[in-house]
Amino acid sequence: MRILGSVPRSGAEARRRLQQAALELYRERGFDRTTTAEIAARAGLNERTFFRHFPDKREVLFDGESDLRAALTEAVAEAPDGLQPLDLILHAFRKVEHILEGNRPFAEPRLRVIAETPALRERDLAKAASMAEAVAEALRRRGVADRLAGLAAHTGWAAFHHAAQAWIDDSTQSLDAYLLQAFDDLRALSLTTPAADAAR
CATH class of the missing domain: 1.10.10.60 (Homeodomain-like)
Structure with missing residues (x-):
C-alpha cells in the first residue's frame, strides 16, 4: 500500500x-x-x-532533532533575566512545546515503536543526552555554573520527557498543563522530607 x-x-x-x-x-x-x-x-x-x-x-524517527535543539537553546538565550536554572529550562520547553503539539499524530506511535525496540531505545537515550548537553551549554552561556547547568539540564529534560509521556497517554490535558505539573512535582521533591528522617 x-x-x-x-x-x-x-x-x-x-x-x-x-x-x-x-x-x-x-x-x-x-x-x-x-x-x-x-x-x-x-x-x-x-x-x-x-x-x-x-x-x-x-x-x-528522529527527524527534527536539530530544529528542536536550536529552538530550545535559542529560547534559553532569550529568556527573561532573573530566572533560576530550572525556570529557564521550563521557559524554554514552553516556548517549543508547539512543535510537539502540532506533531502529535506522529509522536504517539513513534514513542510506542521506540519503547518496543532496543536499538531505537538506545538511540533515543543518546539523542536525549545530547539534547540535554546542548541545553546545559546554553545555561552556561547565561552564567549558570558548570556543575549546576549540567544537573539542571538533565533533570529538566527528564521532567519534560515525563510530561510528554503523560500527554501521549492522556490527551485530556494540554502538554503545557503536564509540563507545568512535572516541574511543580520536581520542585516538590526537593522539599519533601525523606521517609527515614520523618520516622526519627
Whole structure:
C-alpha cells in the first residue's frame, strides 16, 4: 500500500511520506524486519530518495532533532533575566512545546515503536543526552555554573520527557498543563522530607 499515488512536489513532502511509511511498517512488521527499500516503496518513492533524506532507517524517527535543539537553546538565550536554572529550562520547553503539539499524530506511535525496540531505545537515550548537553551549554552561556547547568539540564529534560509521556497517554490535558505539573512535582521533591528522617 502506498501512502499517496502522486509524485511528491517537494523534498519536505517526500520526507514526510517516508516518515509516515516507516512508522506504518515498523508498527506492522517491527523495526528489525523492515528495510529501507520497503519504506521507500510504501511511500511511492525509490530507495535512493530515502537515502537523500535519511542516513539509515533509525533516523526516520528522529527527524527534527536539530530544529528542536536550536529552538530550545535559542529560547534559553532569550529568556527573561532573573530566572533560576530550572525556570529557564521550563521557559524554554514552553516556548517549543508547539512543535510537539502540532506533531502529535506522529509522536504517539513513534514513542510506542521506540519503547518496543532496543536499538531505537538506545538511540533515543543518546539523542536525549545530547539534547540535554546542548541545553546545559546554553545555561552556561547565561552564567549558570558548570556543575549546576549540567544537573539542571538533565533533570529538566527528564521532567519534560515525563510530561510528554503523560500527554501521549492522556490527551485530556494540554502538554503545557503536564509540563507545568512535572516541574511543580520536581520542585516538590526537593522539599519533601525523606521517609527515614520523618520516622526519627
